[in-house]
Amino acid sequence: MNHIHTNEHKTMWVVIIAASTMVLEILFGISTGSMALLADGIHMGSHVFAIGLSWLAYVIVRKLATNSAYKGNSQKILSLSGYTSGLLLLIFALVIVYEAIQRYIHPSEIQFQEALIVACIGLVINILSAFMLHHSHEESDHSIRAAYIHVLADALTSLTAIIALIAAMLWNILWLDALGAIISSLVIIMWSVSLLKESGKELLDMKA
Numbered sequence: 001m002n003h004i005h006t007n008e009h010k011t012m013w014v015v016i017i018a019a020s021t022m023v024l025e026i027l028f029g030i031s032t033g034s035m036a037l038l039a040d041g042i043h044m045g046s047h048v049f050a051i052g053l054s055w056l057a058y059v060i061v062r063k064l065a066t067n068s069a070y071k072g073n074s075q076k077i078l079s080l081s082g083y084t085s086g087l088l089l090l091i092f093a094l095v096i097v098y099e100a101i102q103r104y105i106h107p108s109e110i111q112f113q114e115a116l117i118v119a120c121i122g123l124v125i126n127i128l129s130a131f132m133l134h135h136s137h138e139e140s141d142h143s144i145r146a147a148y149i150h151v152l153a154d155a156l157t158s159l160t161a162i163i164a165l166i167a168a169m170l171w172n173i174l175w176l177d178a179l180g181a182i183i184s185s186l187v188i189i190m191w192s193v194s195l196l197k198e199s200g201k202e203l204l205d206m207k208a
Contacts, residue, residue, distance in 0.1 A: 007144045008058035011051055014129045014147065018154075019048045021125045025118055033108050034115035034165060034177055042096060044122070047150040050085035054143040057081035078143035079202040085146035086195035089153060093188040100181035107174035112165055119161040126155035149195055153188045160184035 022044035029038030057077050064077075129151040133144060164180025167173065 008055060008062065010132050011055040011058065011144070011147050014132055014151065015048060015052045015055055017125060017129060018044055018051060018151070021122055022048050025122050028114060028118040032111035032115040032118075034110050034112075034119075034161070041122075042092060044154050045092075047154055050088050050150050051147045053084060054081050054147045057143045076203060079199045081143040082146035082199035083196060083203060085143075085150060086192045086199060089146075089150060090189060090192040090196070093153075093185040093192060096185045097182055097189075100178040100185065104175050104178040104182070107178070110165070110168065110174060110177060112169040116162060116165050116169075119158055119165060123155060123158035123162065126151050126158055130155060146195055146199070149191050153184075153191060156187060157181070157184040 022041055025041030025044055026038065027041075028034075029041045057080070061077055130148065133148040133151060160180040160183060161177075164177045168176040
C-alpha cells in the first residue's frame with residue numbers, strides 16, 4: 001500500500017498545479033486568438049478532471065484498506081479510474097480536432113507573443129508534472145499511468161502549440177496554428193486508445 005499513498009500525494013499536487021495552469025491557458029488562448037493554445041488549455045481542463053479522478057481513486061482505495069468489511073479487489077478501482085481517464089482523453093481530443101478543423105477552414109488573427117509566453121509556461125508546468133508522476137514501467141497501476149499520460153499529452157500539445165505559433169508568426173501562415181492542434185490531438189487519440197485497451201483488459205480479468 002506504500003505506493004498507493006505515494007501516488008495519492010503525487011496526483012494531488014499535480015491537480016493543484018494543472019488547475020492553475022488551465023485557467024491561465026484558456027484565458028490567454030481566448031484573448032490572443034490562438035487555437036493551439038486554447039486546445040492546450042482545454043486539454044489541461046480534461047486533465048484536471050481526469051487526474052482529480054485518479055486522486056479520488058487513491059483516496060477510496062486507502063479508505064477501503066482500513067475497512068475490514070470490504071473483501072473486493074481494490075486494484076479494479078484504479079483500473080476503472082484509468083479507463084475513465086482514457087475515455088475522457090479520447091473525447092476531448094476528438095473535440096479539439098473538430099474545433100481545429102473549423103479554425104483551419106476559417107483562420108483568424110493571433111496575438112503571437114502573448115500566446116507563445118503562455119504556451120511555454122504550460123510546457124514547463126507539464127514537464128514538471130510528468131517528473132512528479134513518473135513511475136516504474138512495470139507498475140500495474142492504471143490510475144497513475146493514466147495521470148502520467150494526461151500530462152505527457154498536454155506537454156505534447158504545449159510543444160506543438162509553440163512550434164505552430166512560431167511557424168505561423170514567421171511565415172504568416174495562420175492555419176499552421178490549427179494544424180498543430182490537429183497533429184497533437186491525433187497522437188493523443190492513439191495514447192488514449194492504448195490506455196483504454198490495457199485498463200479494459202484489467203477490468204475484464206483478461207490476460208495481457
